[in-house]
Amino acid sequence: MHDKIDASFEMILKYVITGVEIIGALIIVFYTIRALISLLQKKHLACRDNLTMGITTGLNFLLTSEVLNTIIAPDWSAIGMTCAILLMRAGMTLLIHWESKMEKLSDHEKG
Numbered sequence: 001m002h003d004k005i006d007a008s009f010e011m012i013l014k015y016v017i018t019g020v021e022i023i024g025a026l027i028i029v030f031y032t033i034r035a036l037i038s039l040l041q042k043k044h045l046a047c048r049d050n051l052t053m054g055i056t057t058g059l060n061f062l063l064t065s066e067v068l069n070t071i072i073a074p075d076w077s078a079i080g081m082t083c084a085i086l087l088m089r090a091g092m093t094l095l096i097h098w099e100s101k102m103e104k105l106s107d108h109e110k111g
Contacts, residue, residue: 004049010072013068013071013072016068017065017068017069019063019064019066020061020064021061021062021065024057024058024060024061024062024064024065025058025059025062025063027054027061028054028055028057028058029060030054031050031051031053031055031057031084032050032052032054034048034054035048035050035054036050039051043064045107048100049102052096052099053098055062055066055096056093056096056097056100058095059089059092059096060093062089063086063089063093065084065092066082066085066089067086069082070082070083070086107110
C-alpha cells in the first residue's frame, strides 16, 4: 500500500514539475515576443524591461521546478546535480536583478 502511494505521489509530482517548467518557458517566450515588439517600435527601455522581467520570472518558475525535483531525487548524485542547477539558476537570477538595478540607477543619473 505504501509503495502505491509513493509511486502515485512521484508520478503526480513529475507532471507538476513538467507543468511548472512549461509555464516558465512560456513566460520567457511571451516576454521575449513583447521585447521584440518593443524593439521594433524603437522603445529600447521597454524592450530591456520586458526581457528582464521575462527572464527573471521564467527563471523563478524553473527554480521552483528544481526545488520540487529534489523531493523525488532517487540518490545523492541526483540531489547534487539538482542543487548545482538550482545554484546556477539562482545565480543567474541574482545577476539579472543586479544588472537591472544598475541600469536603472545609470538611467536615473543620466536624466
